[in-house]
Amino acid sequence: MTTLKRALLLSVHPQYAEAILLGTKTVEIRRQRVAVEPGIPLILYGTSPTKALLGAARIATVEVGHPDAIWELHHEHVGVDRVVFDRYVQAAPEVTALGIEEPITFAEPIPLARIRRALEFRPPQSYQYVSDSFVRDLVLRYPVAKELTKLMTESR
Template sequence: MSVPERAMLLSVHPRFATAILAGTKTVEVRRQRVAAPPGTPVFLYATSPTKALVGMARIASIQVASPREVWSANRRSVGISRREYDEYMSGAAQASGLALEDPVTFEEPVPITALRESGSFHPPQSYRYLTGEDLRKVTVAAPGAGTVLHGALRHLVSA
């Protein structure tokens, strides 16, 4: 597999971040089309009240289809009830199911305050791609974040 050119920053509720990192939630769903190649690193930003980068995973595959088709293919892996899914997808014409693999919890979460000290940082409502410069800022913001985060960042920044 080739080294991805970019990484993804994905905002998720803390309970979903915990489930992804525990391996019990292996598919994250989004209301819009997501296009990223397999192997793309995904940094998990846990929203309020956590407000921190808490871990990462890699995209194994992405399914883009109708909300009904995405649910049918992934219902046992999305970590939410059908009711929650239907409420979230209400009015959406398509959905994306991001199959995630190789989850890793950071030894120390990187709080939003540290991320903002290294430059402007605005967590996305859903997701966004990170540039090499964005990743360098995370490295500066997270000097004590541990070997997992720094190893991943060094690998991506040098790519």
């Protein structure tokens, strides 16, 4: 068993976070390159109006390519239609497709206001890396986040 040094914290619109956690959206698209390796834990932050950590998953695959190529490969798994996809990736020369597996919904969301009372935390605009110490602090303060411990310590 090895301990991972970081996790990827993604800000996601609540409806897409819910689809990821339900397993109906298994690919998340980002307009910029995301330098992450498969196997790394993923923490989902639901943006406004939810403003809470909602669950976790694991990055299964990472692909970077032209938006049209990524659409051809993953359109059945991105959770949006072509019009929404094209609007999101507009003018991006390349996008990152993050394959997602092992979604875990927290027993209860961890609201931003609660996190800020205990930890220095600012939700990312798109994504940020968080250390294992951030995750340990989160788990110690919020038992509903215990599921993260498994993702952070499982060897892949």
